Amino acid sequence: MGSVRFQPLQGMSDIASPEVFLWQALERKARETLRIYGYRELRTPILERTPLFIRSMGEATDVVQKEMYRFEDRGGRDIALRPEGTAGAMRYAAGLGPNATGERLYYLGPMFRCERPQAGRKRQFHQLGTEALGPPLPAADAECIAMQVQILAAWGLGGSEVKINTRGTPEDQVAVASGLREALRPVEGQLCEDCRRRLDMNVLRVLDCKKAGCRERAAALPPITDFMAQASREYLDEVLRLLERLNILATQDPGLVRGIDYYAHTVWEIVHSGLGAQDALSGGGRYRIELEGAVVEGVGFAMGLERVVAVLQAQGQTGEEAADRPRVWIVTQHPSAFEENLLLAQTLRLRGVACGMDLAQRSLKAQMRAANRAGAAWVVVRGEAEMTSGTFALKEMATGQQQEVEMPELMERLEVLPA
């Protein structure tokens, strides 16, 4: 067992083979789908000034209050590791000014939140997120959800469910909050301790409390859309209608709440049963953020890739399926052939053929075992006999058949293009 000294920090871990192949395939397929929808990658810094995150997510949110990796740099600046991707994208979008409308961005990378790890939650985790900038358009929201569904399909991920709701405009949100408080005040004593606190802090959270008593009270409430303006209700209806038109299955969920301040109008989640308590694969919504005098509007989502990987692994994928395997393994029977074999390996690699060989000059049997373990399709054996005859013993591992060939045929059989 290793010493404690150099274990990874709590909630952070190495992503190694074979799991890393799962990640690579995931990223490749996602990028391809995003390309089809006209999205371009934006790579923002991982460190930003803390106020950017506060402005973007909201002073009162838990992420800002207690989950950021926040510290002073050597110049005394208040900086933080990004806890989510939208803020950096918004800083970029604000710089575009009026040209932002129509811009489609995605990001893919690590995010950091200093929380207690549990199933589906790490301190360094990875998100894929998108931002489609522009003023509210139901079609933009519907298309964004459709794209996500297509990404999940490209990953071969089954069994997920889209839940959708609206937060209305900022004015609606004020009306919703006071309406809910008014409706809950008479039954305050029957709510759990957390919900009594939520009543003042964040009423919406009462709607998705897990305690049975609170659920009953919440179920008796009118849907939050009742407190909203007519136009906001119509906006959601239009999104739902368009989703139906696009053959995307989405369930309206009046209890769906999303905690970050910048959401306005459509919000949604994609959940997957079997993920444990953190069952959201993805969360998204329409937002409106004021930054440095500019207003940035758009619609987007963030997907938690660790959770996606967890689902794929539960479906039986390990990454081994996508693992790299050498095409050829070069085996040295006699020391006299070693350097010639080294040169052969180099030649093959220069021509793009993945090949491996044992550099430690172990026994023939050990080299054959290594070839088998690496999953090489072919083995080239060269020893004393081959050195004198100038030939190569070429063995096909799947069939066990072997024959002596000369250089041109060797290259042909290995499907190496002429130099």
Place this chain on the structure above:
RNA sequence: GUGGGCGUAGCUCAGGGGUAGAGCGCCAGAUUGUGGUUCUGGAUGUCGCGGGUUCAAAUCCCGUCGUCCACCCCA
């Protein structure tokens, strides 16, 4: 931030005061130029780390780090 479970070989785990175990994997052999199946043999550990109790601690106690799960909250 709160609560609970768990840290023993590379991996999965058994052992709960008296000299450290299994399976898998790994290494080497089975008439010396051939892998996968089989057989035989072999190596591997500060029992996470630090302290305490004891004649004696992997085992009991305290602390700490990590891990898993849940709460809070979130992707």
